[in-house]
Every structure is written in structure tokens, then in C-alpha cells.
Amino acid sequence: MLGAVFNLNDPAHVVHWHFFEMSVSNLVVICLMLVVFALAILLPFPGATRRQAARTLHDEGGAMAGGTLKGKPHRGGQAGEGAMQR
Amino acid sequence: MSVAATPPKSSTPGGAGGQRSWTIRTREAGVAALPPEKLLPDGQPTYVGSWIYVFGVATLAALMVIVGSGMILSLKGPAWWHYTGVGRFFNSIHLWAVELFFFTTVVHLWGKYWMAAWRGGRARVWITGAVTFLIAIPAALTGYVSQQNFDAQWISTQAKDAMNATGAGAFFNVTNFGQMYSWHILLFPIAVVALVCAHVLLVRRHGVVPPMDLATELAGVVGASPPTHPDGHAIATRPAAPAAEAPLGRPMSQEDEVAS
Numbered sequence: 001m002l003g004a005v006f007n008l009n010d011p012a013h014v015v016h017w018h019f020f021e022m023s024v025s026n027l028v029v030i031c032l033m034l035v036v037f038a039l040a041i042l043l044p045f046p047g048a049t050r051r052q053a054a055r056t057l058h059d060e061g062g063a064m065a066g067g068t069l070k071g072k073p074h075r076g077g078q079a080g081e082g083a084m085q086r
Numbered sequence: 087m088s089v090a091a092t093p094p095k096s097s098t099p100g101g102a103g104g105q106r107s108w109t110i111r112t113r114e115a116g117v118a119a120l121p122p123e124k125l126l127p128d129g130q131p132t133y134v135g136s137w138i139y140v141f142g143v144a145t146l147a148a149l150m151v152i153v154g155s156g157m158i159l160s161l162k163g164p165a166w167w168h169y170t171g172v173g174r175f176f177n178s179i180h181l182w183a184v185e186l187f188f189f190t191t192v193v194h195l196w197g198k199y200w201m202a203a204w205r206g207g208r209a210r211v212w213i214t215g216a217v218t219f220l221i222a223i224p225a226a227l228t229g230y231v232s233q234q235n236f237d238a239q240w241i242s243t244q245a246k247d248a249m250n251a252t253g254a255g256a257f258f259n260v261t262n263f264g265q266m267y268s269w270h271i272l273l274f275p276i277a278v279v280a281l282v283c284a285h286v287l288l289v290r291r292h293g294v295v296p297p298m299d300l301a302t303e304l305a306g307v308v309g310a311s312p313p314t315h316p317d318g319h320a321i322a323t324r325p326a327a328p329a330a331e332a333p334l335g336r337p338m339s340q341e342d343e344v345a346s
Contacts, residue, residue: 029189037193040137051132 125290134294138197141190148187149282153275155180160271164234184226191219203295211292214285218278225274231260232267242266 013024155176159167166173195215204212231242242260249255259265 033189033192036189037196040141040193040197043137045135045137047135051135055132 120287120291125287127290131294131296133297133300136197138194138201139294141194141197144190145187145194146282146286148183148190149278151183152180152187153279155183156271156275168235180229184229187222188226191222195219198295201295202298205295205298206292208288208292208295211285211288211295214281214288218281218285221274221277221281225270225278228260228266228270228274232263232270234263238263 015022015024015027158176159173159180162173162176167177168174198212198215227245231238231245245260246255249258249260258269
């Protein structure tokens with residue numbers, strides 16, 4: 001059997017600072033969650049540029065409240081900004 | 087011999103006397119609460135295009151893997167998941183799916199917290215999501231004490247003091263493998279899956295919460311009367327910004343935003 005990347009037979013490493021005490025592995029996971037959360041907020045979602053362009057086109061096209069990107073009446077129950085993605 | 091089809095004696099849907107059956111009432115209530123176009127919509131508002139919702143969907147995917155691998159583990163038993171290669175593989179799949187579930191749940195939960203996702207009558211959507219996270223914690227911890235190895239023995243003997251200190255140890259004995267296993271594979275999963283189903287259906291019913299700027303703009307458009315949902319809930323908004331500073335730069339009609 002292949003060994004683990006990290007030696008799992010030793011006691012866990014612990015970060016201890018005043019009252020704070022936590023295993024390194026747990027601390028790494030929490031930090032990773034914070035990083036991923038920040039990236040999820042900051043990184044643009046794929047297709048955002050295309051949707052922004054469609055929204056601008058929609059705005060210039062006049063009042064189409066509840067319409068879709070194709071200009072059809074909105075059939076779904078999840079009305080939003082007018083511009084819908086499918 | 088011929089058998090003639092006889093029409094029902096009463097044309098009333100529920101039968102004679104005009105009393106509708108419980109099945110009709112249930113069906114009508116279900117369709118009224120979640121019409122098909124709302125249950126399975128063919129479009130979403132543009133602001134749903136966000137990584138935060140990807141993590142919500144990833145949580146659902148992880149839950150499916152957890153349930154699927156858990157079913158296989160429960161079918162085969164402890165000797166299989168400890169002493170065979172395939173068993174250890176599924177054991178690891180189960181463990182890492184749980185790790186992924188909590189990771190994605192926390193990111194999704196953080197995002198929805200800072201978006202104040204309970205706005206606009208969506209309190210139940212928020213509560214079901216948050217309670218799912220809270221119920222999932224003991225669901226996972228009972229898995230640790232259900233492993234049937236020294237690790238489980240160590241964890242259970244460490245946890246029993248905490249349980250006894252709260253008084254829960256009288257009916258929740260972490261050193262009782264049978265009881266913990268029942269909680270882990272039946273009671274907690276039922277609660278988690280039921281809450282997740284309720285959460286998803288409530289999202290379908292009320293729609294995804296709009297961005298705060300959009301809600302603010304709506305409040306400015308409708309003036310003194312706050313926008314409301316068909317359910318009668320007011321859409322919570324921040325104080326309206328002057329029109330010249332409206333972030334999205336275009337007036338919105340109330341029906342644009344109302345999502346349920």
C-alpha cells in the first residue's frame with residue numbers, strides 16, 4: 001500500500017497561541033475556505049460579459065419588463081432584472 | 087357478454103355531495119404553492135450567475151454522493167469497509183464527500199449571510215439552510231463513532247463526557263454503537279435530506295434573493311409603498327438612493343423583481 005503524502009503515524013501538529021489551540025490540518029482547511037470564499041466573490045462568473053451586453057441591449061430596446069434575452073414573454077416564475085439566462 | 091363503461095354518477099370532482107376529496111385539495115394546494123413553471127423554471131435572473139450558487143449546487147452533489155456511498159457501506163458492513171480494498175475505497179469516498187459537503191456548505195452559507203438572503207420574505211429559506219448545516223454536524227460526528235475501530239472508541243470515550251455534561255447522555259449514548267449507527271444512517275440523514283428538499287423548494291417558491299442594490303432601486307421606484315411578494319411579504323430594502331446615484335441606472339418595475 002502506498003504511503004500517505006503526509007506521515008499520519010505521528011501526533012497531529014497543533015498551533016497554540018494563548019487561548020487558541022487548533023490542529024494545523026483544521027487551520028489549513030479554514031484558511032482554504034476563506035480563500036475560496038474570497039475568490040467566489042471576486043472572480044467574475046463565466047458569461048458575465050455576455051450577459052452584461054445582453055442587458056445593455058435589453059435596456060436600449062425599451063421597456064420589456066419580465067422579458068427574456070430572446071424577447072419572448074417571460075414564462076418562468078422567477079422574474080428578475082428582465083434579462084434572463086437559460 | 088359485454089361490459090358497458092358507466093360514467094361516474096356525479097360530475098363533481100370529489101364525488102357526490104360536492105365535497106372534494108383530500109387528494110384534490112392536496113393537489114390544488116401543491117399546484118397553487120409551486121406551479122410547474124415555478125417548480126422547474128426555464129430561466130433565472132442574471133444575478134443567479136454567481137459562484138456562490140455553484141457552491142450550493144456542489145453541496146447538493148456532495149450530499150448525493152454521501153447518501154449513495156453510505157447506502158453501499160451499510161449494505162456491506164464494517165468488515166468490508168475495513169478489510170477490503172473496494173470497501174476502503176468507498177469508505178474514503180464517503181469521508182471525502184462529507185468533507186466536500188461541509189466545505190461547500192460553509193462557503194455557500196457565508197455568501198448568503200453577507201447577502202442577507204432572508205430579505206423579501208425569505209426567512210424560511212435561510213432558516214432551513216442554516217438548520218441543515220447544524221443538523222449535518224451531529225450527522226457527521228455520529229459517523230466518526232460508527233466506524234467500528236479504535237478511532238471510533240477513542241472519539242466516543244472523549245465525547246461522552248461532553249454529552250453527559252449537557253444532560254444529553256441520558257438518551258444519546260455515544261459509546262452505544264447500535265444507537266449511534268441508527269442515528270447516523272437513518273434519523274440524521276432523514277432530517278438532512280428533508281431539510282434540503284424543503285430548502286430547494288422554498289428557493290423555487292420565493293426565488294433567489296435579488297442583490298441589495300436592485301432591491302434599493304425598487305424601493306425608490308415604488309416610493310412609499312415597499313415592494314411586496316404575492317405572499318404579502320414586504321421586500322426588505324436599504325434606504326433608497328437618489329435616482330441619479332442608482333447603481334444599475336435604469337428604472338425597474340415592481341413586477342421585474344417580485345420573484346414568487
